[in-house]
Each structure stands twice: as structure tokens, then as C-alpha cells.
Amino acid sequence: MKNYRILLFLSVFTFIFSCKEDKKATPIEPETVVVSRPLPSWNEGKTKNDILAFVKNVTTEGSSGFVPVENRIATFDNDGTLWSEQPAYFQLFFALDKIKLMAEDHPEWKSTEPFKSVLADDMEGIMKSGEKGLVQLMMTSHANTTAEEFEESVKNWMKTAKHPRFNQPYNTVVYQPMQELLDYLKAHGFKNFIVSGGGIDFMRAWAPETYGIPSNQIIGSSINAKFDYTDGNASIIKMPELDFNDDKAGKPVGIYQHIGKKPIFAAGNSDGDLQMLQYTDSNTYPSFQLYVHHTDAEREWAYDRESHIGQFNIGLDEAIAKGWTLVDMKNDWKTIFSFQE
Amino acid sequence: MKNYRILLFLSVFTFIFSCKEDKKATPIEPETVVVSRPLPSWNEGKTKNDILAFVKNVTTEGSSGFVPVENRIATFDNDGTLWSEQPAYFQLFFALDKIKLMAEDHPEWKSTEPFKSVLADDMEGIMKSGEKGLVQLMMTSHANTTAEEFEESVKNWMKTAKHPRFNQPYNTVVYQPMQELLDYLKAHGFKNFIVSGGGIDFMRAWAPETYGIPSNQIIGSSINAKFDYTDGNASIIKMPELDFNDDKAGKPVGIYQHIGKKPIFAAGNSDGDLQMLQYTDSNTYPSFQLYVHHTDAEREWAYDRESHIGQFNIGLDEAIAKGWTLVDMKNDWKTIFSFQE
Numbered sequence: 001m002k003n004y005r006i007l008l009f010l011s012v013f014t015f016i017f018s019c020k021e022d023k024k025a026t027p028i029e030p031e032t033v034v035v036s037r038p039l040p041s042w043n044e045g046k047t048k049n050d051i052l053a054f055v056k057n058v059t060t061e062g063s064s065g066f067v068p069v070e071n072r073i074a075t076f077d078n079d080g081t082l083w084s085e086q087p088a089y090f091q092l093f094f095a096l097d098k099i100k101l102m103a104e105d106h107p108e109w110k111s112t113e114p115f116k117s118v119l120a121d122d123m124e125g126i127m128k129s130g131e132k133g134l135v136q137l138m139m140t141s142h143a144n145t146t147a148e149e150f151e152e153s154v155k156n157w158m159k160t161a162k163h164p165r166f167n168q169p170y171n172t173v174v175y176q177p178m179q180e181l182l183d184y185l186k187a188h189g190f191k192n193f194i195v196s197g198g199g200i201d202f203m204r205a206w207a208p209e210t211y212g213i214p215s216n217q218i219i220g221s222s223i224n225a226k227f228d229y230t231d232g233n234a235s236i237i238k239m240p241e242l243d244f245n246d247d248k249a250g251k252p253v254g255i256y257q258h259i260g261k262k263p264i265f266a267a268g269n270s271d272g273d274l275q276m277l278q279y280t281d282s283n284t285y286p287s288f289q290l291y292v293h294h295t296d297a298e299r300e301w302a303y304d305r306e307s308h309i310g311q312f313n314i315g316l317d318e319a320i321a322k323g324w325t326l327v328d329m330k331n332d333w334k335t336i337f338s339f340q341e
Numbered sequence: 342m343k344n345y346r347i348l349l350f351l352s353v354f355t356f357i358f359s360c361k362e363d364k365k366a367t368p369i370e371p372e373t374v375v376v377s378r379p380l381p382s383w384n385e386g387k388t389k390n391d392i393l394a395f396v397k398n399v400t401t402e403g404s405s406g407f408v409p410v411e412n413r414i415a416t417f418d419n420d421g422t423l424w425s426e427q428p429a430y431f432q433l434f435f436a437l438d439k440i441k442l443m444a445e446d447h448p449e450w451k452s453t454e455p456f457k458s459v460l461a462d463d464m465e466g467i468m469k470s471g472e473k474g475l476v477q478l479m480m481t482s483h484a485n486t487t488a489e490e491f492e493e494s495v496k497n498w499m500k501t502a503k504h505p506r507f508n509q510p511y512n513t514v515v516y517q518p519m520q521e522l523l524d525y526l527k528a529h530g531f532k533n534f535i536v537s538g539g540g541i542d543f544m545r546a547w548a549p550e551t552y553g554i555p556s557n558q559i560i561g562s563s564i565n566a567k568f569d570y571t572d573g574n575a576s577i578i579k580m581p582e583l584d585f586n587d588d589k590a591g592k593p594v595g596i597y598q599h600i601g602k603k604p605i606f607a608a609g610n611s612d613g614d615l616q617m618l619q620y621t622d623s624n625t626y627p628s629f630q631l632y633v634h635h636t637d638a639e640r641e642w643a644y645d646r647e648s649h650i651g652q653f654n655i656g657l658d659e660a661i662a663k664g665w666t667l668v669d670m671k672n673d674w675k676t677i678f679s680f681q682e
Contacts, residue, residue, distance in 0.1 A: 070555065147597055191557070204601040214411065215601035216532070216557070225597055227590040227616055234616075234623035236597045243598075249568040256488055256566050256577045257584075258599065260545040260556035275568055275575075282575035 038184050041177040041335040050325055054288045058264060059188045065286035067264055069189040074265035075255060075276060078196035078203060080310040081269045081292050082211065083174040086301045088309065090170045091202050094157050095141040139240035142199065143223055147236040154205035168339050171210045177333045182211055185265065195254055196220045197247035197272055201238070219258045221246045247272045252279035269294065270310040274318060289324035291315060296330035299340060379525050382518040382676040391666055392522070395629045399605060400529045406627035408605055410530040415606035416596060416617060419537035419544060421651040422610045422633050423552065424515040427642045429650065431511045432543050435498050436482040480581035483540065484564055488577040495546035509680050512551045518674045523552055526606065536595055537561045538588035538613055542579070560599045562587045588613045593620035610635065611651040615659060630665035632656060637671035640681060
């Protein structure tokens, strides 16, 4: 129950030490090159070849590994797999920004912790409020609101907020090679799902447009919701109670409850994704396990075994032991973000 | 929490008094007529015209009510809306049949209630075991098994069990006009979902094939599940604890958590569907609310306000007051089941 909240807010620590990084603002250049070969942002090599060979095997009728289209389920972690998760989970930036926006209606927050520290950009003060304070910030920014108001608040934030290092909207800090992979799988009859420890409603406000994945194919952590029908007005109210923690062993459970089928393709980047990859690996159909390894400190970040965010330790060992595909961001990806091209 | 269990087993009462009904076995005749006009099993009239006019309005670009394809969400109740729910919820027949199958490995059940009564087909004895006994039967037949074993057990049952009145497999006791409606909506860009008080895993074992709706578009009541990873074997274990009751006010919540969008079309048949229809009715896009009214005692059953199963009382009042579409099964449907043609 507590993991979801703690994970999100542990990232504050990293935020404190990294938000002063140099900002490399680069204007977004429109994509004009038309390419017909698959996965153009992936460098030639074993990783790319293995992906292409797998897709060919499971989609070629008569091949030894052919998988009927209705069983071509692909699941993708989001934070650190489809978009960045440094210097802190982007959902955390949303939560803090929303608290600041809400402060106008809450003059008492100026003298009440943990809100006082948020308004003063005092990260140490926030952390001092402890788990209780952090949960309070999380629930204040995500609950006691209608589903529609919450969605609107995320959409507005996405339009205006900028990533502290890249000075770009957060929904552009997404990995171009992974977008191409999503498109490539979809073109081959796969149904792509996001299976993230992040908030399901937070993602659904922007991910469908960004990734081309419909809202019902987005699975994440959730808080409870209740139906309200007052004076003929029907609405969903988001409640300040954790419903489901879609991380670690929760990921296969989320897949089972939402999809009802075992994936044949799963991609993650951290120990939180290990169980999803193990579950996928148990498919009686041929399956593919992909781990994105953050190895590029220059264009993105380099971190794995010791990182507070996206720790990749036992998953890295298991990936090596089982021969799963490790994407070396620095060497396997020609481009990381479209704004860096 | 308790409603799901109680509802399913309350139907036992009805079962006791109706399982002696005359059996009208009719062989299944293959469908050979090719029709190009929509909804051929619906009689001409206001109901059919209203459906066609709604679909035309929301799918014609430039029309006042045009709805972009990604927002054409349709949600259907299952029991009593897509297939019959008399003389008892079909899932109950599965549960009792499964207990009988499992009895081979449980010789102690011959002398232990509530199992003893199940094995003796003694419905009064089952009911005497009270809620505790009923929950025990439900959990025994649905939990403490892997997801795959459970799915297999439902599939085997569906191949062999016959409906007590029609002497046909349960997955043929489905309303042909509603199948046509599902197909018609799908052909017009709608994404169809089942939103049922019945068990999500029970439905996913047969409904995709029967209705052409993929497993991830089936929402229902669920019990908890956990991920198990032992000696390198990954599996999902179904746990004997209720997770979500997808009935009444739970239906809009299930829609929100699974789909993340408000439907523009909703169909039900009982008071348990009322909140789903209210929720759909609150869509800012044009929306359609359909209630199947069981009015045909000869070809199916006639029941509404007083029925223990599928009670349709406050929903009927609200449908009349709001001008929602009431499908009169007897007069609106030319054919009910394909095996009756």
C-alpha cells in the first residue's frame, strides 16, 4: 500500500540534488524525413535485429512461433521506459505544481506544513513532514475532485509545465526509439498496453495522444473512486485512499485484472518491472523481454543498481542470467528525444 | 462487498421453483440467410428507428451530434441483457457443477455442509447453510486456483453443460438482436465493453468468442489475485477475497477505472444497471440509454418489478420518466435465440 506513495516522494531527494542541472534548451524541429525501414532511431546491431526477428517469427503464418493476433499483447512500463523519470517522477512535479495552484483557495497553507514548504520550494522542509505529510500532498493534489476536473488539471499542466533540464513540455521527454517500437508492434497486430506504477488517471490525461494508446489500454496505480449522483448530476469522485499499487508483483496482477491475457512482449527499465517480465517469460507462446538500461549520462541519464529512482539491480542480474534483451541507450539508440535531433 | 455473493446465490431460490420447467429442446440451425439491412432480428418500429437514428447522428461527420471515433464507447450489462439470467444466473450453475466435479478429490464433502447438499442436489439444504455456506461454495469454486486452471474449468463446463429449460449450451442462450446490435455498433467505430455484475474471469473464458469482444473489454466483479513465482514458474493465483463488486454504483466506477472514458451508449436490464445509464446520460456528447424489458414469457421470460433476479423497478420508473429506450422483447424482437428460429 505504501510503496506507491513512498516511491513517488522518495524522488524528491533526487530532485533536491539535481534540479540545479544545466538546462539544454533545444527547439523542437519538425520531423520531415520519411523512412520506410523499421525502427529508424535504433542503431543497427543485435538488439534491433533480435526485436525484428521476434516480430517476424510471431507474425509470420506458418512460422514455428506464430501467435494469433488476439494473443499479441505487449505491455510497457512508462517511467524510465517510455519517458524519462529523472530528476524525479514527472507526476511528482505535477503534484507540487498543483498544490501551488490550489494554494490560492487555501490561505491557511502559508503557515501549515507540508504545504508551507511546497509554496516556499523548500524540499528539505517537505521531506521533514515525513510520510504523513507526503501522503497528504499526494492525496490533496489527486483526490477529492471529480474525474473530469482532475483530467483537466493534468491537461493544463502538460500544456504549460517544462522539464527542469530540457526546458521542454514533459510529454516530449519521451524516447523516440520506443515510440517507433510501439508503432512497429501495433502495425504488426500487437495491442500495446502501458503498465505503470504511476497514476492511471494522471497518465490517461496525456498518454493516449502522446503514445497512440487508448485510455482503456493504460493500467497504473489507482486511488479509489465513487459514483456520485446528486440533483441529477452524475460524476465520479476521486477518493483519498489507495486502491491498487501497480508495481513489482502488482504488475502481473494488474495485467491479469485489466487484460485477462498474458503478454508475449514486455518492456521495463527497473526492478519494479521484473515480475511483469517473469510473467511474460512464462507464456507458452514465444515471448520477448526487454529492459531499457540507462547508460547515457550525456543525452539522458546513466543509472542502475544504486539509483533511488528506477533502481535496476536484481532485474539487471536476472536479465543477464536469462539472456533477456538489454537496450544500451547510449549505443543502441541513434536518437533519444526528438528535440535533440 | 456482500452483494455480489448474495445476488448470485439468491438466485438459488428461483432455481428451486423453476428447474422443473418443461424443456423445449430445439436443434441449432446454422445461420444461412445473408442480410444487408441492419439489425435484421429487430422488428420495424420506434425502438429500432431510434437506435439507427442515434448511430447515424453520432457517426456522420458534420452532423450536430458527431462523436469522434475514440469517444464511441458502448457498455453492455451481460446477465439479462446479452444472455438470459433465468432460472438463475448461469454462473451459479457453473459454481454448483464445479463443486460436483471437485468432489472426487474431497471425500469429506459427502458429510460436510454446504457441499453435502450440493452433491445431493438439495437446494433447500444449501440455502440453510446461510450466507457463510454460500460464500464458501462461491470461493471454493472460483478461488485457490491458478488463473489458467480456472479458465480451463469454465471452458470445459461451457462445452458440456446445458441450460435446464432450452437444453442448449449456455453460450447459445444469447439474444440474437443484441449480438446484431454489438456488431452494428462495432461496424460504426464503437468500442464495445461488457460491464457486468458477474465474475470477470468467468466471462473472459467464453465471452470473447461468443460476443466478439476482447478480454480486456470485459469488466466484471472480481476476487483478488496474487502473483506467485516459485522455482521459476510464474502464475496468478485467484484468492478467496472479494476485490470489486461491479454492480449498481460500482458499474460507473468499474467503467472509470477500466476504460477511463464515459460511454455514449449503455444497455442494461435491471436496477443494477441504473447508475451506469445515469452516468452515460451525463455525457456531454449525445448518448443513448437502452433497457431490455423482459416481456416474453413464451420465448424467454417475463419479469420486472418483483423479480428476485434482475429486478427492474426503480430503473423502469426512471427509464419512463427520462424517455430512455425500453426494448419490449416480445414486440421488438423478431427472434430471441438463434436456436428458436
